[in-house]
Amino acid sequence: xxxxxxxxxxxxxxxxxxxxxxxxxxxxxxxxxxxxxxxxxxxxxxxxxxxxxxxxxxxxxxxxxxxxxxxxxxxxxxxxxxxxxxxxxxxxxxxxxxxxxxxxxxxxxxxxxxxxxxxxxxxxxxxxxxxxxxxxxxxxxxxxxxxxxxxxxxxxxxxxxxxxxxxxxxxxxxxxxxxxxxxxxxxxxxxxxxxxxxxxxxxxxxxxxxxxxxxxxxxxxxxxxxxxxxxxxxxxxxxxxxxxxxx
Numbered sequence: 585x586x587x588x589x590x591x592x593x594x595x596x597x598x599x600x601x602x603x604x605x606x607x608x609x610x611x612x613x614x615x616x617x618x619x620x621x622x623x624x625x626x627x628x629x630x631x632x633x634x635x636x637x638x639x640x641x642x643x644x645x646x647x648x649x650x651x652x653x654x655x656x657x658x659x660x661x662x663x664x665x666x667x668x669x670x671x672x673x674x675x676x677x678x679x680x681x682x683x684x685x686x687x688x689x690x691x692x693x694x695x696x697x698x699x700x701x702x703x704x705x706x707x708x709x710x711x712x713x714x715x716x717x718x719x720x721x722x723x724x725x726x727x728x729x730x731x732x733x734x735x736x737x738x739x740x741x742x743x744x745x746x747x748x749x750x751x752x753x754x755x756x757x758x759x760x761x762x763x764x765x766x767x768x769x770x771x772x773x774x775x776x777x778x779x780x781x782x783x784x785x786x787x788x789x790x791x792x793x794x795x796x797x798x799x800x801x802x803x804x805x806x807x808x809x810x811x812x813x814x815x816x817x818x819x820x821x822x823x824x825x826x827x828x829x830x831x
Contacts, residue, residue, distance in 0.1 A: 603714070604635040605702055606801060606811045608680045609689050610662045611763075613651040614644040616755035621677030621689030626764045635799060635814050637743060638766045641676060649754030653747070653766050661770075664808040682706070683803055683811040714802060714813040723785040723817070725773075725800050732778040737807040740785060742769045742795035745818075769793035772807055787819045796820065 609625045611618045622638070629636045641662060642654035662674050669686055677689035681702035687694035715726035725738065744766045751759050769790070773783055790798050802813035 603813050604633050604815075605699065606682055606814050607634060607636045607699075608683075609636070609638045610641055610658065610674070610676055610678045610680075611638055611689070612641050612644040612654065612676050613749060613751055613756060613761065614647045614649040614754040615676045617690055618677045619756065619759070619761055621679070622761065622763055624689060624692065624695060625679075626762065629764050635816055636765045637741060637799065638763055640763075640766065641674070643674070644676065644754075647754045649751055649756070652749055653763070653768070655767075657770065658767065661808065668805065668808060683805075683809055714800060714815050716798075716800060716815045716817050718787075718817065721787075723787060723798060725783040725785065727776055727781050727783070727802075729780040730778045732776075732804075734804050734809075736776045736778075736812065737801075737803050738773040738776050738783065739801040739803055739807060740771050740773050741767055741799040741801060742790035742793045743767050743797050743799060744795050745797055765797070768795040776802070790819050 607625065607628055609621055611622055625636050625638055628634055639658040639661060640651050640653040640655070641659040642651060642656055643659055645651060645654065659674065662678065662680075665680050665683070665686065666672075666674055671686070678686060679689040679695060679698065680686045681698050682705075684705055685698045685702045687698040689695070713728060715724075715728075717724045717726065727738070745764065747763045747766055749761050749763065751757055751761060773785075785798065787798070790796070797816060797818050799814060799816035801811050803809060803811045
């Protein structure tokens with residue numbers, strides 16, 4: 585727990601950011617090295633200026649336990665990151681920060697350094713804001729006009745805030761593990777060319793996937809490049825507005 589807190593402390597030390605730093609953890613219930621990384625992600629979740637997402641992968645299912653949250657698309661997302669970042673293969677636990685920096689997700693000193701690097705590599709802030717609003721029945725995603733270096737994907741991520749799983753076999757057999765912000769479904773809504781647009785989401789899509797929150801990521805490089813904007817909200821809420829600037 586001390587190591588996870590040390591890593592999370594980097595957010596307190598960093599200058600406040602208008603758009604959250606997106607921390608993605610690729611993890612597996614069948615990986616004995618993953619629980620410390622899951623705990624680290626949990627400690628980061630409530631820090632200001634951060635959006636955490638856990639992407640369970642399926643390639644360790646062969647070790648004797650099939651991950652109850654894993655999706656093959658999560659492993660494909662991880663592989664795309666690693667190819668772009670110049671890595672030869674995938675591993676767990678791995679964290680990716682703002683789509684630009686990666687490290688071992690169970691190493692507090694590496695997490696802290698990666699957080700600082702991701703923040704240092706951010707461009708100067710710009711004025712357009714990614715807006716999330718809801719009237720209780722629909723969710724609107726507002727993208728104001730912006731100048732973009734390249735086409736940017738609008739990715740919708742439906743996720744579950746908290747879950748506990750009793751592991752019945754494999755390397756973590758007999759353990760009760762806690763997971764936070766578990767991705768249950770993710771889709772690219774459309775590609776954005778910088779023109780002002782408002783998109784509509786149906787919360788029922790998230791509920792149907794077993795999620796209770798939604799996040800929107802603006803991501804360059806065919807959906808696996810730098811994340812230039814992000815926002816999130818709970819699904820079961822009344823009328824509300826959330827805005828987050830694109831860095």
